[in-house]
Amino acid sequence: MMQPIEIGVIGVGHIGRHHARICSELPQTKLVGVFDVDAQRCREVAELYRTEPFRSVEELVASCQAVTIATPTGTHFPVAAACLEAGCHVLVEKPIADQVEHARTLVLLAREKGRLLQVGHVERFNPAFQAMEPLLRAPRFIESHRLCPYPGRNTEIGVVFDLMIHDLEIVLHLVRAPVASIDAVGVAVLSPTEDIANARIRFVGGAVANLTCSRISPEKMRKIRIFQDDAYLSLNYGDQCGEIYRKKDGRIEREPIPIERDEPLRLQIASFIDCIRSQMRPVVDGGKGVAALDLAMQISDRIGEGMAVP
DSSP states (O other), X not given: OOOOEEEEEEOOSTTHHHHHHHHHHOTTEEEEEEEOSSHHHHHHHHHHTTOEEOSOHHHHHTTOSEEEEOSOGGXXXXXXXXXXXXXXXXXXXXXXXXXXHHHHHHHHHHHHXXXXXXXXXXXXXXXXXXXXXXXXXXXXXXXXXXXXOOOSSSTTSOHIIIIIXXXXXXXXXXXXXXXXXXXXXXXXXXXXXXXXXXXXXXXXXXXXXXXXXXXXXXXXXXXXXXXXXXXEEEXXXXXXXXXXXXXXXXXXXXXXXXXXOOOHHHHHHHHHHHHHHHTOOOTTBHHHHHXXXXXXXXXXXXXXXXXXXX
């Protein structure tokens, strides 16, 4: 039987505590410890998952083969860089960094150190998306909606980097063509950055993606619809269900997509560990994280131009 991968979790807030929980439960990992700038929270999470609270990133990575990073976006670059320099494999939450140049530096550093760099675009591991993916054939039009109530966190970044970036990475994965043009609008309501945004992306070859996201909605919604030449697919990430509509004998037939439900974050971390063992490229490697961030930056710039006061 293989020895478990010794792993640490950096940042145990809203998302990071779930990283710690999963790393403590997976048979292929040994949770060595956790670190958080909030010492009390660090101790509480460590006690909850029967591991050690560390006093610094440096002390934690010295004891680990791999780490997951769930700190604020602005810290992703320095923290991930320190972990890679120390020889750890890294799974960093999305977005990979707050600047494209920093993200590219991380990719080069991982390559130089011979270490894995995976980015936490968790919807790629959603069982609903994985069940739908084999049915896709050259999407022509993609429409996504990602809405949630005001979170009271991550408001230092706009909703494009907070929410829409999930769908941007999905769209880039599905279309696989250069971007031809971008139209985008956004509105700041409760935050200094945009809380509502819409982007329309046209690709070379004719595919179009229309994405809407909001973090001031009374309801939660995570849906995507994909239209292609032979079918229309509708997917609900939250409920992990989907349907495919096809034309047959002059009629439109609806068929549910069989989906085996599971926790996407658990699947993501398990895949990260499998890639470390097999030395395979991650599903969302650093390069794909850079591409999603770059597109998000372009959309954010368009929104900023429209929000600017003359």
